[in-house]
Amino acid sequence: MSEIIRFNGVSKKFGKVVAVNSVDLSIENGEIHSIIGENGAGKTTLMRLLYGMYKPNSGKIFVRGKEVNFSSPKDAIDNEIGMVHQNFMLIDDFTVYENVVLGSEPHHLIYFDREKAKRKVEKLAKAYNIEIDVNDFIDSLSVGFQQKVEILKLLYRNAEILIFDEPTAVLTYQESKALFDTIRKFKAAGKTVIFISHKLKEVKEISDRVSVMRNGKLLDTLKNENLSEVELSKMIAGREIKNLTTVSLKKGETILEIDNLTAMGDKGIPAVKGLSLNVSRGEVLGIAGVVGNGQSELEEAIAGMRKITSGQIKFKGIDITKMSVRKRRELGMGYIPEDRIRTGLAPLASILENIIMGHQNEKEFSARLDFMRRRRAKRFANRLVNEYKIVCKSIDEQVGTLSGGNMQKVVIAREFAHDVDLLVVSQPTRGVDVGGIEFIHKGILAMKKSGKAVLLISSDLDEILQLSDRIIVMYEGQIVHSTSAKNADVQKIGLAMLGMRS
Amino acid sequence: MYIYRSTINTLVLILLPALGGMWTLQTGMLNISQEGSMLVAAFFAVLGSYIFSSFWMGLLFAIIASLVFNLIYAFFCVNLRANIWVIGMALNILASSLTILLLKSIFGVKGSFTSDKIQQIPFVHLGNLGIFNGIFNDFSSIVWLTLIIVILFKYIDSHTTFGFHLKAAGKNWRALDTAGVSSLKVRYMSILINAVLVGISGAYLSIGYLKIFNKDMSAGRGWIAVAAVIFGNGNFTWTIIATVAFGFMDALGISLQTYGLNSNLTLMFPYLAIVAALIYQGVKSSKKKAIEEKQ
Numbered sequence: 143m144s145e146i147i148r149f150n151g152v153s154k155k156f157g158k159v160v161a162v163n164s165v166d167l168s169i170e171n172g173e174i175h176s177i178i179g180e181n182g183a184g185k186t187t188l189m190r191l192l193y194g195m196y197k198p199n200s201g202k203i204f205v206r207g208k209e210v211n212f213s214s215p216k217d218a219i220d221n222e223i224g225m226v227h228q229n230f231m232l233i234d235d236f237t238v239y240e241n242v243v244l245g246s247e248p249h250h251l252i253y254f255d256r257e258k259a260k261r262k263v264e265k266l267a268k269a270y271n272i273e274i275d276v277n278d279f280i281d282s283l284s285v286g287f288q289q290k291v292e293i294l295k296l297l298y299r300n301a302e303i304l305i306f307d308e309p310t311a312v313l314t315y316q317e318s319k320a321l322f323d324t325i326r327k328f329k330a331a332g333k334t335v336i337f338i339s340h341k342l343k344e345v346k347e348i349s350d351r352v353s354v355m356r357n358g359k360l361l362d363t364l365k366n367e368n369l370s371e372v373e374l375s376k377m378i379a380g381r382e383i384k385n386l387t388t389v390s391l392k393k394g395e396t397i398l399e400i401d402n403l404t405a406m407g408d409k410g411i412p413a414v415k416g417l418s419l420n421v422s423r424g425e426v427l428g429i430a431g432v433v434g435n436g437q438s439e440l441e442e443a444i445a446g447m448r449k450i451t452s453g454q455i456k457f458k459g460i461d462i463t464k465m466s467v468r469k470r471r472e473l474g475m476g477y478i479p480e481d482r483i484r485t486g487l488a489p490l491a492s493i494l495e496n497i498i499m500g501h502q503n504e505k506e507f508s509a510r511l512d513f514m515r516r517r518r519a520k521r522f523a524n525r526l527v528n529e530y531k532i533v534c535k536s537i538d539e540q541v542g543t544l545s546g547g548n549m550q551k552v553v554i555a556r557e558f559a560h561d562v563d564l565l566v567v568s569q570p571t572r573g574v575d576v577g578g579i580e581f582i583h584k585g586i587l588a589m590k591k592s593g594k595a596v597l598l599i600s601s602d603l604d605e606i607l608q609l610s611d612r613i614i615v616m617y618e619g620q621i622v623h624s625t626s627a628k629n630a631d632v633q634k635i636g637l638a639m640l641g642m643r644s
Numbered sequence: 645m646y647i648y649r650s651t652i653n654t655l656v657l658i659l660l661p662a663l664g665g666m667w668t669l670q671t672g673m674l675n676i677s678q679e680g681s682m683l684v685a686a687f688f689a690v691l692g693s694y695i696f697s698s699f700w701m702g703l704l705f706a707i708i709a710s711l712v713f714n715l716i717y718a719f720f721c722v723n724l725r726a727n728i729w730v731i732g733m734a735l736n737i738l739a740s741s742l743t744i745l746l747l748k749s750i751f752g753v754k755g756s757f758t759s760d761k762i763q764q765i766p767f768v769h770l771g772n773l774g775i776f777n778g779i780f781n782d783f784s785s786i787v788w789l790t791l792i793i794v795i796l797f798k799y800i801d802s803h804t805t806f807g808f809h810l811k812a813a814g815k816n817w818r819a820l821d822t823a824g825v826s827s828l829k830v831r832y833m834s835i836l837i838n839a840v841l842v843g844i845s846g847a848y849l850s851i852g853y854l855k856i857f858n859k860d861m862s863a864g865r866g867w868i869a870v871a872a873v874i875f876g877n878g879n880f881t882w883t884i885i886a887t888v889a890f891g892f893m894d895a896l897g898i899s900l901q902t903y904g905l906n907s908n909l910t911l912m913f914p915y916l917a918i919v920a921a922l923i924y925q926g927v928k929s930s931k932k933k934a935i936e937e938k939q
Contacts (some may be wrong), residue, residue: 195822231819233812244812245823252804295823618828 145207146171146334147192152201154187161187163358166360167304169336174329176337176345176366179378185338186228188306188355192336193225194218205303208337211569219246224301226292228308232280239263239276242294243449254274266297276532285433286317290510293324304328305336310344315603322348340378341604342371356380359381394423397564397595398444403453405436405443412451413439415619421564426586426596428610428627430603432639436619437599438480439596441568444597445477446470447485458563471500476562478553480569480599486553494535496541526555530581547578558585565589568599585607603635616640645778647892647899652783654898655891657682660845661869662876662887663797664838670878671831672814676732677717678842679866680739685710685846686932687743690762690857691750699763703847708844711836713739719800719834722828734868744859752846758856765852784828786848793841794884801880810834842866864915868894871918875925886921893917 148171154162162184169175177185190196192203194212202209204223212218218225231240239260248258263276270292280288289309296304306325310318325335325348339345345352346366350467355364358563361377398421407413413436421427431437432478444455446467455463462470471477479485487496498507498519507519523537532551534544541552550570557565567586571579586609590596600606606613613630615623615638625631661678668675682892686708692705715784717735720726744755751757767782801807809830812820848859849865868890876883897913 158934193822214824214826215822216826219824225823227820230815231822233819235815236812240808241819243810244820247805247808249805252800252806254805254808291721375904 144171145169146205147189148204149192150202150204152188152198152203153606154184154191154196155199160283160358162191162198165355165358165360167353167360167363169334170351172329172332172334173350174325174335174337174348176222176349177355178339178342178345178352178374180340181599183355183378184358185355186537187358188360189307189336189338191226192218193223193305216245216608219299219301222300222302223305224296224299224303226289226296226307226309228311230288230292232291234281234289235279237276238274238280238283238291238294240290241280241608242266242276246299259619263294263298266294270294270327271296272601274544285312286320289313289317289321301333301334303336304336305338307335307338307400308340310339310341312428312433312601314639315632316640318344330443335434342374343418345374346371354378388581393425394593395421396420397458398597399454400455401454401456403440403443403455404449404451405439405441405448407436413619414443414450416453417619418619421595421597422561423593423595425589425612426590426610428606428613429616430606430613430635430639431596431601431616433601435616437568437601437616439619440616441480441566441599444566445475445479447479458570473511474561474563476557476560476567478557478567478570479567480572482550482553483546487541487549487615489549490540491529492538493532493541493552494537494545496552497523497526497537497559499556501556501560523557526559530555536643553580554582554585562594564595564597566597566599569601571596571600571602579605603632603639607632615639645878647895649778649783650899651849651892651895652787654895655888656784656787656852657845657849657865658869658891658894659790659794659884660841660848661838661866662872662883664834664841665869665873666876666878666883667797667801667810667834668831668838669873669876670810670819671827671834673721673831673835674728674870674874675714675717675835675838676728676870677713677735677739678869679862679864680732680736680840681710681839682846682849682866683711683739683743683860683862685843686797686850687746687846687857687863689847689857690757690850691746693762693764693851693855694759697761699765699847699851701928703765703844704765706847707840710846711839714839714842718832722831722835734918740860741856742869747857747859756856756858758854760787762855764855765848784848784852786844787851789844798880806833811878816837846916865873865894868914868918870872871922875918875921877925877929889912889921890917 147167147377149165149167151164151166152162153160153164154594165188176187179185187196191198194215197213204210205223242263244260248255248262260276267274267276267499272294274287274290280291283291309321313321325337328335337348346369349366351363352366352369352374354361354374356378398420400417401418403414404412405414417440419427429437439448443450446465450463456463457470457473457475460473462473483489488499502508502514507515509515520537525535527534530551532548532555534548541549544552554570570582570586586596586598598606599607605628607630610627613625613627613635614621615635617638618641622641623635661682665675665678688709689706693702695701706863713735717731720731721728740748747753747757766785768785768788770781773780809820809825813827820827820830849861869887872883872886872890875886894914897910900910901907
């Protein structure tokens with residue numbers, strides 16, 4: 143096989159942070175090459191250097207043996223390089239065909255030939271067995287289909303080198319399988335695929351060769367055949383990561399009871415439809431489902447952030463249906479919301495203030511006349527910052543200036559540290575690196591062990607399977623599948639997530 | 645007939661910056677320095693026309709002045725990502741005082757300047773059209789130019805790749821960049837096109853139907869254009885409708901003065917229309933926004 147891409151001592155700095163540190167990497171023509179590493183290891187930055195979105199500070203990049211100096215993605219596209227970004231680069235209120243042809247429209251002089259564009263995209267979709275209406279608007283499509291549009295974009299531009307940045311992060315089990323089939327088809331057609339991921343299983347399944355990155359450095363490139371998952375995970379994290387196992391405890395009293403709950407979504411259409419569930423002490427109930435099937439609304443209804451249309455919510459035997467958020471929290475409800483930055487934190491306030499937030503009225507932190515007991519609050523915040531390894535200059539730093547992972551830690555620290563009976567936690571590890579995930583998962587299991595009830599909402603099925611005692615699947619606001627974790631069948635859950643009842 | 649003709653005359657003033665502003669808004673940049681650009685262009689039109697006794701030079705001066713003014717806006721707001729309101733307001737205040745300063749230092753007059761050496765932009769006489777004389781005849785050539793520009797804009801807006809890129813830049817510039825089209829270039833193009841249009845509009849203001857420069861003579865027309873742009877929200881048809889409505893109210897207000905209505909009252913007309921229109925739209929879009937933000 144011949145080499146198609148070579149990185150020679152490539153480095154990229156952002157201010158003082160070295161994101162990519164003198165990386166040497168060779169990619170062969172026609173292979174599926176995975177790059178694996180924790181979040182922040184530099185995988186995406188490395189690929190953006192190849193795609194012309196950033197310029198390296200030093201080092202050289204060669205494509206087909208020729209040194210290239212891309213100043214924009216256009217240069218990369220001209221070299222038949224295409225990239226499916228982790229956050230899709232699509233325009234929501236444009237149609238499928240408009241998004242596909244954007245930047246390379248069929249035209250006569252200045253005239254944009256829309257009919258020809260539609261025909262070309264339709265033909266392309268057919269050729270690759272992608273069933274899609276080119277006149278659909280992006281925001282009406284599921285995430286899986288949006289990804290297909292991204293793939294069509296690359297094919298339309300005749301890309302021969304395809305970069306996929308964490309493509310399965312948003313997909314269901316079946317969608318991931320289908321994506322892998324597509325990727326294998328690309329390989330069969332002689333295209334080169336660079337696959338970025340932090341999931342060991344996927345990398346084992348799909349790649350010919352695997353490169354491991356940590357802290358901006360490329361540690362090694364290995365043939366997939368000779369790799370064990372354990373070895374790989376050690377390399378990625380730089381230490382051993384133990385797979386967590388959960389032991390089911392004897393069920394305690396029921397903490398949360400939801401009866402026939404209906405709640406409207408933001409568009410005024412019912413998002414949760416007559417849903418009933420309960421969670422007991424010493425139990426983790428996992429709610430799986432594709433994003434946007436009513437999980438957010440359910441989460442908000444329980445936390446008191448959303449009015450409900452009908453039904454009842456009981457917490458520790460008390461009807462809290464009409465209670466304010468504050469009262470619910472005072473009763474002992476912890477809440478880690480899906481959108482940390484907007485709902486979970488006040489970005490302009492300090493770390494100290496964010497950690498105390500919601501507990502400012504407790505005796506511990508509140509003196510007479512509602513003055514804050516600053517010394518106690520500071521001691522408490524400092525302790526959490528150390529315990530949760532939140533990287534910051536001081537507890538007086540604004541939360542909004544922290545990195546995403548550290549912001550997440552502030553929320554988690556706050557909710558874990560206060561004594562609660564029920565923890566409602568949504569997408570706790572989205573955008574968190576492997577080490578951080580381990581930490582959060584341990585925390586959730588520790589809560590369970592100490593006799594608390596946990597309601598875990600996540601679109602990451604692996605997470606749900608790993609932590610839950612019982613699993614339910616939500617689809618279009620209803621529970622379509624329910625199982626104990628012991629008897630869970632990934633196939634069935636995946637189908638249920640897509641709305642197909644088995 | 646009088647109201648019709650004065651509506652057309654005012655309309656041109658507002659339509660050109662409204663069209664230019666519509667495109668910059670499509671790329672995600674609300675340009676609020678239109679009032680200032682128009683005023684500076686009006687001054688330089690008089691200057692150019694006075695020095696060379698040629699309206700062509702007046703037009704050229706006006707367009708160059710407007711280009712410089714808009715490039716300052718572009719540099720701060722596009723490259724440095726400064727707040728558009730701060731920069732826009734600064735430029736508007738600068739324009740008002742700069743023209744007064746130049747009036748004093750170049751022409752040595754306060755408040756107003758006129759001269760026989762200034763050449764006016766010609767009017768178009770189509771011959772005797774009988775009953776259509778009042779409707780078509782003896783409008784400034786800028787009026788006809790504007791008509792052509794409107795048609796051209798409509799075509800480019802909905803049928804060309806450039807119009808397509810404008811909207812893409814506003815809706816998701818990252819998507820456009822990664823598709824290989826520089827959103828920066830697209831934004832600059834829209835701002836430069838807008839500058840040319842505002843330049844023409846400014847020249848029309850000072851050497852179009854008169855031959856005079858008065859301090860602050862743009863008298864809120866730039867703002868009315870901005871209001872039309874905000875109301876149109878990047879949509880061609882709605883921008884035109886808003887412009888025509890506001891332009892008509894402006895002309896109506898001035899005409900009614902001749903019927904003895906208190907001028908303080910009639911001058912409020914266009915702004916009342918704007919306030920009403922923007923409240924209507926604001927209520928509508930705040931409902932929509934509330935929905936979007938929650939998602």
